[in-house]
Amino acid sequence: MATAPSGTSAQQALQANAQIRQILLGSAPRMRKNLGTTVASGLGTTTRIKLFNVGLITSVQLAVTCPITIGTAAATLSPRGPYNLISRVRLTDYDGTDRVNWSGFQLFVINCVRARIPYGYNNADVAVAGGIITNPSAPTAVGNGTIQFLLDVPVAYDPESDLRGMILAQTAVGDLYLSIDWAANLYTNGNIDAVYDGAATTTVVLNGVTGPSVQVWQEYLLPQQVGGKLPLPTIDLQTVYELAGNLRYSSNIAQNQATQLNYPNVRSVIGGYFNYLNGQAMNANDLTELDLVANGNNYLRQDSLYSQQIRQRNYLTGDIAPGTYWYLHRSKPIETALYGNVQAYITPSNVQAGAAFEVGFESFYTKGSALPGITANG
Numbered sequence: 001m002a003t004a005p006s007g008t009s010a011q012q013a014l015q016a017n018a019q020i021r022q023i024l025l026g027s028a029p030r031m032r033k034n035l036g037t038t039v040a041s042g043l044g045t046t047t048r049i050k051l052f053n054v055g056l057i058t059s060v061q062l063a064v065t066c067p068i069t070i071g072t073a074a075a076t077l078s079p080r081g082p083y084n085l086i087s088r089v090r091l092t093d094y095d096g097t098d099r100v101n102w103s104g105f106q107l108f109v110i111n112c113v114r115a116r117i118p119y120g121y122n123n124a125d126v127a128v129a130g131g132i133i134t135n136p137s138a139p140t141a142v143g144n145g146t147i148q149f150l151l152d153v154p155v156a157y158d159p160e161s162d163l164r165g166m167i168l169a170q171t172a173v174g175d176l177y178l179s180i181d182w183a184a185n186l187y188t189n190g191n192i193d194a195v196y197d198g199a200a201t202t203t204v205v206l207n208g209v210t211g212p213s214v215q216v217w218q219e220y221l222l223p224q225q226v227g228g229k230l231p232l233p234t235i236d237l238q239t240v241y242e243l244a245g246n247l248r249y250s251s252n253i254a255q256n257q258a259t260q261l262n263y264p265n266v267r268s269v270i271g272g273y274f275n276y277l278n279g280q281a282m283n284a285n286d287l288t289e290l291d292l293v294a295n296g297n298n299y300l301r302q303d304s305l306y307s308q309q310i311r312q313r314n315y316l317t318g319d320i321a322p323g324t325y326w327y328l329h330r331s332k333p334i335e336t337a338l339y340g341n342v343q344a345y346i347t348p349s350n351v352q353a354g355a356a357f358e359v360g361f362e363s364f365y366t367k368g369s370a371l372p373g374i375t376a377n378g
Contacts, residue, residue, distance in 0.1 A: 017235040021163055024056075024231040028221040030159075031055060035218055040211030044184035047214060051176040055220035056232075057167040058159035059152055060091065060178055066147040066212035068139070068186060069205050075140045075187065076198030079282040079321060080105040080275075082138040082147045085195050085212060088181040088246050091153055093167065094174040100153055100243045106360045107151050109273060109324055110243065118318045120150055138195075144207050147195065153178065157241045157364075159219065163233060164364060165241025169220065182212055192280045238367045245273065245360020253355045256288070258345035264361050269334040271362035272327045272344055279352030282323030284309070291345040292327055300342075301327065333364070 033052060040047050051057065066085060078084060086104030093099055102110070111119035120135040139145025156166035169176060187204035188194040196204050223230045244264065253259050263269055278286050290308050292301040303311070312326065313319055327344065336342050346357065 013235065017233045020231045021233040021236060023226055024163070024221065024223060024233060025160070027224045027226050027231065028056070029224075031220050031222050033218045033220070035216040037213050037215040039209065039213040040180075040182050042211045043182055043186065043206070045182055045211060047180045047182070049178045049180075049214075049216050051169065051178060051218055053169045053171050053174075053176070054218075055169060055222045056163075056237075057169050057176075057218060057220045058156040058163070059154055059219040061150065061152050061217040061219065062089075062180070063150045063215040064148065064212055065215075067144070067207040067209055068147060069144050069203075069207040070139065070142050070196075071203040071205075072142070073199050073202045074142060075196040075202045075204050077138050077140060078192055078195055078197040079323065080192060081195045081197075082136050082149055083108040083151070084193060085147060085149075085183050085186075086151075086180055087183045087193070088179075089151075089153060090177075090179040090181075091155070092177050092179065093240075094171070094176055097240075098242075098244070099155065099165070099167070099240060102243045102245045102360060103358065104151070105275070105321075106243075106245050106273060106358065107153065108149075109275075109320065109326070110154075110271070110360075110362065111152050112316055112320050113271065113326060113328065114152075114154065117316055118320050119152075121318075140196075147212075154241065154243070156236075159221075163221075163236040164239040166221070166236060168232070168237050170223075178216065180214060190280045192277055192282070197280060240365050240367050242267070242363045242365060243360065244363065245358075247359045248277075248356045249359060250354070250356035253348060253351055253357070255348060255351045258289070258291070258347045259357060260293075261344045261346065261357060261359055263334060263336050263342040263344070264363060265336050267336055267361070267363035267365050269336060269342075269361055269363045270328065270330050272329075273360040273362070274325045274344060274346060275358040276323045276325070276346070276348065277354075277356045277358060278323065278348070278350060279354045281352070282321065283350070284322035286323065286348055286350040287325075287346060288349045289345070289347040290325060290327075292342070293345050294339045294342050296341065296343075 083104040091100040136149035185194040
């Protein structure tokens with residue numbers, strides 16, 4: 001997390017940052033720019049979208065569309081679908097570092113957590129007559145249909161109150177890119193990474209397009225001079241709001257033994273996200289315990305599967321997906337530089353061939369800090 005010099009000067013810097021932030025929020029218009037629609041050249045390819053060098057970027061939004069044809073038999077949506085049509089989203093800063101490196105499904109999960117409700121669903125997935133839109137749209141019946149969903153790529157932690165992580169894009173030097181890696185397969189029987197993973201006799205192909213398309217909006221603040229100066233909160237701009245994920249760990253996963261997943265070092269971690277991919281399934285009851293442990297013996301949190309699921313349901317006012325878990329540390333971040341070695345201990349009760357954990361961390365760190373990579377230990 002961004003810090004200033006120690007002592008009184010640190011307090012003064014934080015106070016000044018807070019004051020300038022409030023001036024900026026009170027004076028800057030909220031802008032939303034349509035960057036247009038880009039059609040992928042095919043499945044398994046990468047689409048790169050150049051963001052505009054304008055304002056203080058706070059968020060990017062994606063609307064994905066993919067016309068398909070389902071043949072022979074009704075298709076079965078993967079437990080990670082349709083969001084796994086995107087295998088990876090990367091937002092790369094001007095200096096080449098990744099602000100976001102997250103799978104499409106992980107992005108959906110963090111969108112739910114940030115919104116504190118199942119993201120994009122109508123009344124938490126309760127059908128209401130006369131609903132305006134269907135989101136997400138993932139047809140399964142034989143015939144033509146369209147996969148469609150919307151996702152937010154956060155840049156600032158909270159564009160209306162906490163601007164840590166926003167990017168100053170008012171520059172004529174350098175480029176800022178959003179990259180989207182598309183899934184290689186719409187359908188593969190028994191493959192949880194394909195958008196559709198069953199039934200055995202179905203077919204799913206693109207319908208009249210070369211690949212999925214994505215419409216992108218860039219949201220930003222347009223700072224205005226106040227008292228002859230632009231209000232630019234320095235600490236907010238020096239702080240990176242990082243989504244580092246798309247990491248899979250598959251070694252030494254054993255029934256009734258805790259799998260140890262490392263928190264990243266030198267970060268202020270506000271969220272750890274874990275999806276249990278048990279072979280080709282994501283089930284609701286394949287774990288027994290979830291713990292958070294510092295230095296191998298200091299248990300910070302202990303939960304059974306039942307207590308963890310209830311905590312998550314209460315936080316979101318609903319459920320989103322089986323096999324999906326998270327630890328949130330928003331009120332008191334895990335400062336791994338102070339705690340030392342911090343790990344999530346996750347104990348599976350059922351382990352099938354190919355079992356893996358998909359892991360991601362939501363963190364703050366000071367721009368320019370020396371940072372080690374994320375690892376997972378067994």
